[in-house]
Amino acid sequence: MNSLVRDIRETKVQAVTTADNFRSAMRSLAGGVSVVTVGRGNDLSGMTVTSVSSLSVEPAALIVSINRQASSWPLLQKHGVFGINILSADHVDVAERFSGIGGLKGAERFAGAEWISLASGVPLLADALAAFDCEVEHVVERHSHAIVIGRVLDLRVSPGKPALTYWQGQYIALDQNEDAARLADVSLPTARALWQV
Ligand SMILES: Cc1cc2nc3c(=O)[nH]c(=O)nc-3n(C[C@H](O)[C@H](O)[C@H](O)COP(=O)(O)O)c2cc1C
Numbered sequence: 001m002n003s004l005v006r007d008i009r010e011t012k013v014q015a016v017t018t019a020d021n022f023r024s025a026m027r028s029l030a031g032g033v034s035v036v037t038v039g040r041g042n043d044l045s046g047m048t049v050t051s052v053s054s055l056s057v058e059p060a061a062l063i064v065s066i067n068r069q070a071s072s073w074p075l076l077q078k079h080g081v082f083g084i085n086i087l088s089a090d091h092v093d094v095a096e097r098f099s100g101i102g103g104l105k106g107a108e109r110f111a112g113a114e115w116i117s118l119a120s121g122v123p124l125l126a127d128a129l130a131a132f133d134c135e136v137e138h139v140v141e142r143h144s145h146a147i148v149i150g151r152v153l154d155l156r157v158s159p160g161k162p163a164l165t166y167w168q169g170q171y172i173a174l175d176q177n178e179d180a181a182r183l184a185d186v187s188l189p190t191a192r193a194l195w196q197v
Pocket of ligand 1: 033045046047048049050051052065066067069070071072098099100106166
């Protein structure tokens with residue numbers, strides 16, 4: 001057996017996977033925070049997510065996983081387009097509004113921030129680190145969620161600010177200037193070691 005891959009029988013596995021211990025284990029996964037935006041006019045909604053990831057570069061496509069109970073889901077299905085807005089550390093209030101804190105619903109979540117629109121017409125956060133205007137290319141409905149593949153129609157970037165991440169149940173700023181050197185210390189030797197195996 002490859003020495004890097006341990007036999008699962010040798011590891012301490014949790015006897016039973018419950019919703020609680022799964023949720024608790026997933027808190028260990030640090031995620032970049034984004035807001036999905038959907039709808040037109042005043043028929044709007046959106047939600048805070050950490051499930052965005054890049055699918056392919058050519059064509060430019062991304063993936064997001066959306067709970068089918070969320071108010072954004074019917075609007076995403078109805079219009080077939082959506083926005084992905086990558087938040088900066090200045091956007092903790094935006095993240096909280098779009099996670100439904102305080103009972104805010106629909107268009108109310110968009111108050112207090114500046115929005116633009118591109119080809120699809122969905123609102124995009126004007127000062128997002130990056131904002132992607134997407135059309136739905138494919139949806140896989142599985143369990144409680146839908147895995148949505150979005151084809152990127154257009155994008156805007158406003159780099160230079162710390163990123164907003166979520167880890168162990170807390171929002172944490174990832175500052176390029178302060179943290180990049182420390183991250184490089186950790187990641188480069190590890191990456192080099194892996195590339196050389
Ligand atoms: C940091 C954070 C990350 C989240 N990530 C996701 C996600 O990836 N997918 C998802 O369906 N819900 C996610 N949620 C929950 C949604 O934001 C929340 O259920 C949604 O805004 C509720 O929407 P509704 O009131 O419009 O139904 C996340 C919440 C937080 C605070």
